[in-house]
Amino acid sequence: MDELPQLLIAGRNWTFWLGWVWTVSSVVLTTWIVLQRKSPVSTLAWIMVLNLLPVLGLLIYAYFGPQRIKRQRLRRWHQRAALLSREDVNALRAGQPDVPPWVRLHARLIQSASGIAMSSAHSVTLLPSGGATLDALLAEIEAARDHVHLEYYIFEPDQTGTRLLHALIASARRGVQVRLLVDAIGSPALLSRRHRQLLHDFADAGGEFAVFHPTRLDRLRPLVNLRTHRKIVVIDGHTGFVGGINVTDDENEQVRPDHAYRDTHLLIRGGAVRWLQYVFLKDWHYAEGDPPAREEELLPEQAPGPLPVQIVSSGPDSDTEAIHRTMIDAIGMARQRIWLATPYFVPTEAALTALTNAAYRGVQVKLMVPERSDSRIVSAAARSYYQELQDAGVLVFEYHGRMFHAKTLLVDRHYGMVGSANFDNRSFRLNFEVAAVVLDRDFNEQLGQMFEADLSHCRLVPTQRRSPPHQRLFEAVARLASPLL
Numbered sequence: 001m002d003e004l005p006q007l008l009i010a011g012r013n014w015t016f017w018l019g020w021v022w023t024v025s026s027v028v029l030t031t032w033i034v035l036q037r038k039s040p041v042s043t044l045a046w047i048m049v050l051n052l053l054p055v056l057g058l059l060i061y062a063y064f065g066p067q068r069i070k071r072q073r074l075r076r077w078h079q080r081a082a083l084l085s086r087e088d089v090n091a092l093r094a095g096q097p098d099v100p101p102w103v104r105l106h107a108r109l110i111q112s113a114s115g116i117a118m119s120s121a122h123s124v125t126l127l128p129s130g131g132a133t134l135d136a137l138l139a140e141i142e143a144a145r146d147h148v149h150l151e152y153y154i155f156e157p158d159q160t161g162t163r164l165l166h167a168l169i170a171s172a173r174r175g176v177q178v179r180l181l182v183d184a185i186g187s188p189a190l191l192s193r194r195h196r197q198l199l200h201d202f203a204d205a206g207g208e209f210a211v212f213h214p215t216r217l218d219r220l221r222p223l224v225n226l227r228t229h230r231k232i233v234v235i236d237g238h239t240g241f242v243g244g245i246n247v248t249d250d251e252n253e254q255v256r257p258d259h260a261y262r263d264t265h266l267l268i269r270g271g272a273v274r275w276l277q278y279v280f281l282k283d284w285h286y287a288e289g290d291p292p293a294r295e296e297e298l299l300p301e302q303a304p305g306p307l308p309v310q311i312v313s314s315g316p317d318s319d320t321e322a323i324h325r326t327m328i329d330a331i332g333m334a335r336q337r338i339w340l341a342t343p344y345f346v347p348t349e350a351a352l353t354a355l356t357n358a359a360y361r362g363v364q365v366k367l368m369v370p371e372r373s374d375s376r377i378v379s380a381a382a383r384s385y386y387q388e389l390q391d392a393g394v395l396v397f398e399y400h401g402r403m404f405h406a407k408t409l410l411v412d413r414h415y416g417m418v419g420s421a422n423f424d425n426r427s428f429r430l431n432f433e434v435a436a437v438v439l440d441r442d443f444n445e446q447l448g449q450m451f452e453a454d455l456s457h458c459r460l461v462p463t464q465r466r467s468p469p470h471q472r473l474f475e476a477v478a479r480l481a482s483p484l485l
Helices: 014-035 040-052 054-064 075-095 101-114 130-143 159-173 193-204 273-288 322-333 349-360 376-383 386-392 425-430 441-455 469-480
Strands: 119-121 123-127 147-152 177-183 208-212 232-235 239-243 265-269 307-314 337-341 364-370 395-399 408-411 415-419 433-439 458-460
Touching (some): 014 040, 075 119, 075 273, 119 273, 123 130, 123 307, 123 441, 130 159, 130 239, 130 265, 147 159, 147 273, 193 208, 232 273, 239 273, 239 415, 239 433, 265 273, 273 307, 307 322, 322 349, 322 408, 322 415, 322 433, 337 441, 349 364, 349 386, 364 386, 364 441, 376 469, 386 395, 408 441, 415 441
Parallel strands (some): 147 177, 177 208, 337 364, 364 395
Antiparallel strands (some): 147 232, 232 239, 239 265, 307 433, 337 408, 395 458, 408 415, 415 433
16 A cells, blocks of 8 residues: 655655644743743643643633733722721721731731721621522612612522512612623523523613623633622612622522522621722723712711621732632631631642641631532542641531532631632632621621531541542542642
8 A cells, every 4th residue: 555645844744843833832832821920830730731732722721721901990989988998997996996906917918908998887697598698689679779789600590580680670660770790601691692681671671781701702812711700789888798699599598498509698788888889890890891970879978887897809800819818817817716618629728728727726627618519620629638637637527418608717706707709729819709807706606606507517527538549539630730720
């Protein structure tokens, strides 16, 4: 049989030139990734992906690789919120003269990292489920007089989402200004043609709608991996919702009583809400192009409340990783206990060290994670850290039954944190996240009681966990991929 003719280019076999193209592109891409100055582990992981998968790896990096975006800061809105918060802080100092020094230092860290000052609240209510959150939200929307602002990662047009949309439409028809911002990746069903009529009805009623990072073919690198994972609602500038609960039947036990996610949310009244408003306005301005007018109405003056509350926001528009730093600093302050609940546990090296350091110095550290999350590889990566945590004295609990989705941190007797951020690389470095830090003993006690109630649905992971060899291998491989998750 005759040999197949060889394709020659400039006197060389095509494989020679292919090798040169691969080598040059590898050197260029590797240099470019190194110059991004990300964490060494993440950098090495991406270099391996690009070199082992020359074409596919480039596509993966284009969609999921680390990116930074620049967003305009709403200076006028920020200055007004900061000025009003200064009055809150003065009142808190007068009412609580014996505030420990670490509280002020921690508040300064948050302000330096996120630009958000300490504020106050008249009340902070724990909402322990999606159904309770929806009921409270509908009641507040019905009572709204000026505006309702909502920002969600997941907003499904199912029974829960349709009910909420109808309430928003009714509010818009009676003259309330309603603005709804959803994430393009998290809410594809709402944006589909099948449910276009719902959005038409919303717009016809006077509601405004925007999409965060919609799919665009004109982008060299799509922003598909940079998502707003925030869950924010602001009503009339003085009532706010924040936490981990999305708008979906999957998180509403009224619709799915045996299978709804177990999650936590907050209802805040008072000055701290102005910072939720500010975060929403920044995101709305970024997605829509113009910030809303009427500064006085959207950031109203309010009497200071007795509860110290500080909002923390973070995202890939900043290198400070504010929520990441806040959680590590809070863990480092602990002297008695750290109770951490998260559905996705893929810690950074710094976060893992902070947890094990606390356990080594005698702090009671409890970690609660789901037995099965909605991502098998993330669950495997989480389990790869168990032995290291347990060797330091950390108690690891797996929540059985339904999906555990709460994101809370409880430190000692006065510190509580509830928000949208998971304890993982994605939330710390890729997603736009938001959380509320509440420095109050009564709130801390309620959060602790909720944590203990959840423990009744958990199994303590044994220190000598037995798993088959193939499972251990999968967990080890998943851990290698953890910087990319």
